[in-house]
Amino acid sequence: MNALNELRDFLPDDRTAALVTSDINRRYLSGFPSSAGAVLVTKSRFLLMVDFRYYEAAARRVQPPLEAFRYTRLTDDLNRIFLEENIKQVYLEEEAVTVSYFHELQATLIPEVLTDGLSDQLMKLRLCKTAPEVEKIITAQRITERAYTEVLNLLRPGVSERRIAVELEHLIKLYGGERVAFDLICVTGENTSLPHGVPSDRLVREGDFFTFDIGAVYDGYHSDMTRTVAVGHADEEMRLIYETVLQAHLNAARAIIAGNKVADVDLAARETIERCGYGEYFGHSTGHGVGLEIHEAPAVYKTNLTLLRDEMVITDEPGIYLPGRFGVRIEDMYLVRGERAVDLAEIPKDLTII
Ligand SMILES: [Mn+2]
Structure with missing residues (x-):
C-alpha cells in the first residue's frame, strides 16, 4: 500500500482529496480489477469504492488501510464523504477523465475539482516497480x-x-x-x-x-x-x-x-x-x-x-x-x-x- 501513502503525501492539506477513476490506476492503487468504481484518497482514509457487483469480492480482497466501500450512486456517496471530512478540493486524473465526465463531476461534486497533476503523480509512482x-x-x-x-x-x-x-x-x-x-x-x-x-x-x-x-x-x-x-x-x-x-x-x-x-x-x-x-x-x-x-x-x-x-x-x-x-x-x-x-x-x- 506504499503507493497509497505516496498519494496521500501528494495532497497539500487535509481539505484536499484525490479521486482516481481510471481502470488502470484504480487497479494500481487497490490491486482489484473492476469495470467501474473509484479509489478515494484523503489525508485520513483510503477507500476502494465499488458497486454491488464488485463489493463482496473487493471486501474479501482489500487489506487495511484500504477499505472497500459500496456505493449506490457514486457522486452522492462521494459528496456525503466530502461533507463529513470537510473536503474543499478534489483532484481528478487530467489525462483519463473524459470531457463529459469532467463536466458531470464539476456540476455534481461539492468540492472544487482540480485537474493539474494527479495523472502525472500516478505516472511517476508507476515508473518504479515494487x-x-x-x-x-x-x-x-x-x-x-x-x-x-x-x-x-x-x-x-x-x-x-x-x-x-x-x-x-x-x-x-x-x-x-x-x-x-x-x-x-x-x-x-x-x-x-x-x-x-x-x-x-x-x-x-x-x-x-x-x-x-x-x-x-x-x-x-x-x-x-x-x-x-x-x-x-x-x-x-x-x-x-x-x-x-x-x-x-x-x-x-x-x-x-x-x-x-x-x-x-x-x-x-x-x-x-x-x-x-x-x-x-x-x-x-x-x-x-x-x-x-x-x-x-x-x-x-x-x-x-x-x-x-x-x-x-x-x-x-x-x-x-x-x-x-x-x-x-x-x-x-x-x-x-x-x-x-x-x-x-x-x-x-x-x-x-x-
Ligand atoms: Mn515493445
Whole structure:
C-alpha cells in the first residue's frame, strides 16, 4: 500500500482529496480489477469504492488501510464523504477523465475539482516497480516463453502467419496468461519489414525471416518480447542485418544504468545502426516502459531526459526494416538495477535457424 501513502503525501492539506477513476490506476492503487468504481484518497482514509457487483469480492480482497466501500450512486456517496471530512478540493486524473465526465463531476461534486497533476503523480509512482509487480511481469514473460518455445515446433515452410499467431494465443492462455498483451505480431518474409504487421494467410517459405512480437498479461501486468528467426537458412545480407540489430540491442542494454538518461539507451541503439549505414531504416523509438499497460512511461527515445532509476522496467527493441524485403527486430525487457540491468528474458538472442 506504499503507493497509497505516496498519494496521500501528494495532497497539500487535509481539505484536499484525490479521486482516481481510471481502470488502470484504480487497479494500481487497490490491486482489484473492476469495470467501474473509484479509489478515494484523503489525508485520513483510503477507500476502494465499488458497486454491488464488485463489493463482496473487493471486501474479501482489500487489506487495511484500504477499505472497500459500496456505493449506490457514486457522486452522492462521494459528496456525503466530502461533507463529513470537510473536503474543499478534489483532484481528478487530467489525462483519463473524459470531457463529459469532467463536466458531470464539476456540476455534481461539492468540492472544487482540480485537474493539474494527479495523472502525472500516478505516472511517476508507476515508473518504479515494487517486488510483487516485477514478479508478475516475469511470470507473464515466462508464460510467453513457454508458448513461444512450443510454437517454434510448428514453424516450417507451409504454415501460415495466422496459424502461428492463433496457436501462440491459445498456448499463452493455456499456460496461465489472462490474455495476450496486445494483438500478437507474427509475420514472415517481406511482411517482416512492417514493424506492426498483422498476421495474414501468407505461408512461411524456406529462407524467410519470421518475426514474433509477443506478450502475455498476468494479474494485470504485461510482458513484451520480439524474436526474429530464419526458416531453413539465412543469406549473407540477412545475417549482416541481424548482427547489426543484435549489436544495437546489446549496446542499448549496456546503457541501461541507474542515473543514465533514458535518451542514452535510445542513442546507444540508434548510433550503432547509423554507424552501419542503416539509420534511415530504424524509424521508431528504442523502447518503452512496461507494467499495467503494455506501453507506459518512460518512452525510450532520444529526446527523453528522464533519469533511469532502480526498479524501472523498460524494453530495448531496435530494428532495421528494408521495405518490401525483410526486417529484423530483437526485443527484451530489462529491469534497471544499478550498473547492470537485469535481462528479464531467458530466450537466447543469437540468430536461430529453424
Ligand atoms: Mn515493445
